[in-house]
Amino acid sequence: MKYGFGTCLVLLLACGALASPARADRCDDLARQLKDQVDGLTIGRSAANVIYLSHPAARQVRLGCASRNIRNEFYAAADSRKPSPAFINLVASGAAIVFTIPKPDTLKGASRCLGRLGILRGDDIKLRYRRLDIRCSRSKTSASIAISRGNDE
Numbered sequence: 157m158k159y160g161f162g163t164c165l166v167l168l169l170a171c172g173a174l175a176s177p178a179r180a181d182r183c184d185d186l187a188r189q190l191k192d193q194v195d196g197l198t199i200g201r202s203a204a205n206v207i208y209l210s211h212p213a214a215r216q217v218r219l220g221c222a223s224r225n226i227r228n229e230f231y232a233a234a235d236s237r238k239p240s241p242a243f244i245n246l247v248a249s250g251a252a253i254v255f256t257i258p259k260p261d262t263l264k265g266a267s268r269c270l271g272r273l274g275i276l277r278g279d280d281i282k283l284r285y286r287r288l289d290i291r292c293s294r295s296k297t298s299a300s301i302a303i304s305r306g307n308d309e
Contacts, residue, residue, distance in 0.1 A: 181221075182221075182222075183202075183205070183207060183219065183221035183222070183228075184202075184207070186219065186221075186228070186253075186254060187199050187202075187207045187209065187219055189253060190209065190219065190250055190253055190254070191209075193249070193253055194211070194246065194249045194250060194253070196211050196212050196213070197209055197210070197211050197217070197246075197250075198210050198211075205220060205221040205222075205223055206218050206219070206220050206221065207219045207221070211232075211246055212242075213234075213240060213242040213243045213245075213246050214232045214233060214234060214235075214243055214246055215233045215234060215235045215298065216231075216232065216233040216300075217231070217232045217233075217246070217250070218230075218231045218232075219231075219250075219254065220304070222307075224307070227304075227305050227306070227307055228254050228255070228304065228305065229302060229303065229304040230247070230250045230251050230254050230255075230302070230303045230304075231300065231301070231302045231303075232246060232247050232250070232300065232301055233298055233299070233300040234298060234299045234300070235297075235298060236297075236298065236299070237294055237295075237296070237297060237298065237299055238299070239270055239299050239301075244263065244266055244267055244270065245263070247262070247266045247301055247303070248262040248263035248266050249262075251265075251266065251288070251303045254303075255288060255303070255305055257286060257288075261285075261286050262286075262288075262303070264285070265283075265285035265286060265288060265290050265303075266290065266301060266303070268283065268285065269281055269283055269285075269290045269291075269292040269301060270292050270299065270301060272292070273292055273293075273294050273299065279293060279294050279295070280292075280293045281293070287305060288303055288304070288305055289303070289304050289305065289306065290302070290303050291303075
């Protein structure tokens, strides 16, 4: 049997495609790791470098993947103006996994930021804690927190 050059090339490419392992995106791996380690967290849809997650303690949870300015971002919004301890625990657990730092450190940073919201300091707080940029804000009906780390760190 005689094969032509084109047939051999196609067979070679097909074998190469089957031999290489399928790699998931790094952000998808991180979302799967969050789902496995945080109770009640489920993975939703993903769009434009953002993976939407859901949890009973939060109205909205999302994982922002690396871009030009930041490595990753963990964002969560609560239903109430004063977030519950379960919400703060969710944020601390998620941020600890995403940024690979101890959970007590992320718990202290998130609690400190959400605790500063009020009449004296206002409804939009930015602080830096353990090389993390933490931003908390609240409206008349909800509160939110975003934790990120810059690319230069």
